[in-house]
Amino acid sequence: MSTNKPLVEDFATDWDHTDPQWVANPYPIWEDLRERCPVAHTNRYGGAWFPSTHEGVSRIAKDTENYTSRSVVISNLRPTDEDLPAPIGIAPPITSDPPFHAIARRLILPAFAPGVVNALEPQIRALCNRLIDQMGSGDIVNGGTQYAQYIPVGVIQQMLGFPEDDIEIFLQIVMDVLDAIDLPAAERQARGDVNRAYFEAQVQDHIDNPRDDFTSYLLNVEIEGHKLEMDHVLGTILLTLVAGIDTTWSAISSSLWHLAHHPDDLARLVNEPELIDMAVEEFLRFYAPVTMARLVAKDHDFDGCPMKKDDWILLGFPAANRDPKVFEDADTFIIDRKENRHVAFGLGIHRCAGSNLARLELKVAIQEFIKRFPTFTLEHPNEVTFAPGQVRGARNVPIRVK
Amino acid sequence: MKVVINADACTGQGRCFGIAPELFDFDDLGNGVVKGDGVVPPELEEKARLAEANCPEHAISIEA
Numbered sequence: 485m486s487t488n489k490p491l492v493e494d495f496a497t498d499w500d501h502t503d504p505q506w507v508a509n510p511y512p513i514w515e516d517l518r519e520r521c522p523v524a525h526t527n528r529y530g531g532a533w534f535p536s537t538h539e540g541v542s543r544i545a546k547d548t549e550n551y552t553s554r555s556v557v558i559s560n561l562r563p564t565d566e567d568l569p570a571p572i573g574i575a576p577p578i579t580s581d582p583p584f585h586a587i588a589r590r591l592i593l594p595a596f597a598p599g600v601v602n603a604l605e606p607q608i609r610a611l612c613n614r615l616i617d618q619m620g621s622g623d624i625v626n627g628g629t630q631y632a633q634y635i636p637v638g639v640i641q642q643m644l645g646f647p648e649d650d651i652e653i654f655l656q657i658v659m660d661v662l663d664a665i666d667l668p669a670a671e672r673q674a675r676g677d678v679n680r681a682y683f684e685a686q687v688q689d690h691i692d693n694p695r696d697d698f699t700s701y702l703l704n705v706e707i708e709g710h711k712l713e714m715d716h717v718l719g720t721i722l723l724t725l726v727a728g729i730d731t732t733w734s735a736i737s738s739s740l741w742h743l744a745h746h747p748d749d750l751a752r753l754v755n756e757p758e759l760i761d762m763a764v765e766e767f768l769r770f771y772a773p774v775t776m777a778r779l780v781a782k783d784h785d786f787d788g789c790p791m792k793k794d795d796w797i798l799l800g801f802p803a804a805n806r807d808p809k810v811f812e813d814a815d816t817f818i819i820d821r822k823e824n825r826h827v828a829f830g831l832g833i834h835r836c837a838g839s840n841l842a843r844l845e846l847k848v849a850i851q852e853f854i855k856r857f858p859t860f861t862l863e864h865p866n867e868v869t870f871a872p873g874q875v876r877g878a879r880n881v882p883i884r885v886k
Numbered sequence: 887m888k889v890v891i892n893a894d895a896c897t898g899q900g901r902c903f904g905i906a907p908e909l910f911d912f913d914d915l916g917n918g919v920v921k922g923d924g925v926v927p928p929e930l931e932e933k934a935r936l937a938e939a940n941c942p943e944h945a946i947s948i949e950a
């Protein structure tokens with residue numbers, strides 16, 4: 485992906501979030517930038533800015549006048565005003581701006597409210613145990629590819645009410661969607677068409693046989709007396725895949741990776757199970773997986789930086805979470821950190837709609853794993869890999885369980 | 887002591903009702919709401935302070 489790009493020498497003037505150094509360990513880079521150049525610039529991607537302080541990230545996240553969410557993933561292709569099926573955007577509400585955003589968001593929030601989501605807990609526990617059973621009785625398991633990855637895939641599939649027998653098809657579609665950015669346009673189009681046909685078939689099945697799930701919910705819900713257009717329904721289904729899967733998967737696998745090489749934290753969590761809620765928030769702060777993007781909506785000055793319309797902004801929630809001005813010992817993982825105002829789920833109007841679900845998945849995934857394996861260690865530390873790009877998390881996590 | 891949520895600032899991050907379910911609840915959209923009149927009994931004062939200190943949107947305030 486980034487192999488043919490020149491390596492970055494100075495992240496203050498030429499940063500790239502796909503540079504191998506950033507992918508492997510971004511934290512020292514952000515620390516340096518915070519002190520030296522809190523709003524870094526790059527000419528890559530046609531021009532982009534990166535604020536690394538909590539204050540800078542917050543200010544931009546809450547400002548929907550100067551920044552648009554029309555595109556939230558940085559690429560070399562910059563969508564213009566015409567590229568988007570206004571006012572819906574590709575995947576409402578994440579790609580929507582006010583005032584349409586509020587309508588699209590209000591529509592999905594009831595399906596993600598704590599009362600609804602908490603009812604999924606027994607299902608998620610059962611799923612985790614099934615996955616652990618399937619890993620067999622070997623000495624070594626993979627916390628990423630055998631466990632973390634399948635949890636959100638299974639949860640979203642159940643939530644959408646898609647057939648359980650389709651899990652492999654579903655996983656393939658998820659991979660296609662997540663990898664799409666790196667594919668040539670023609671192939672992307674071809675795969676997109678196949679996947680769209682699959683979703684349309686599932687939606688048709690829900691039209692014919694309505695049931696109690698998120699897909700039927702989207703088909704029934706109304707905006708001012710009107711049902712949603714098919715593109716809106718499909719766009720929101722797509723959003724749950726993109727927003728709900730590799731994000732949560734990353735959070736789970738990074739947390740298991742941490743526990744596998746921090747035996748003290750593992751022992752505390754096993755011996756003091758009541759710490760789990762605080763631990764989950766600290767995992768989310770410390771290994772926050774999601775970085776979002778904005779486009780500058782109009783020329784303006786930001787702390788002396790001349791931001792131009794259509795410049796990208798990389799909105800580093802994970803960097804904000806390491807800002808020592810807001811977090812004591814910001815670069816230390818403290819499993820029972822009591823004051824933890826982290827922003828892993830973003831800030832302002834786009835606050836992660838799935839945050840209650842994500843928290844529940846992360847909590848249950850850790851609880852069930854450590855219940856089955858109260859002691860485990862990292863098997864080949866050098867083989868651990870991290871996903872590049874705007875969703876960061878451990879991918880290959882070989883763990884010795886006995 | 888009394889807890890108050892500024893509804894304009896709350897985006898439903900859910901930390902308050904996670905930390906102090908005795909004092910906070912959520913509505914149909916998942917936004918935080920104060921239970922009852924928000925008056926905090928002495929044994930819950932520490933929890934109230936923690937809820938305030940964990941709200942990412944700074945939407946909670948504590949009144950004497």
Ligand code: HEM
Nearest residue numbers: 577578727728731732735774776829830834836837838842
């Ligand atoms: C640990 C896991 C997760 C993390 C760290 C995370 C993080 C985020 C962040 C930072 C945003 C803000 C985007 C922005 O400001 O542009 C966001 C938005 C969103 N997330 Fe998540 N997310 C996670 C899991 C989920 C899950 C499980 C779902 C649903 C199934 C979900 C659905 C959404 C939706 C719908 C939005 C858009 C909300 C809006 O624009 O109003 N997320 N997420």
Ligand code: SF4
Nearest residue numbers: 896899900902918941
């Ligand atoms: S923690 Fe803050 S933002 Fe979250 S629900 Fe409570 S008051 Fe609202």
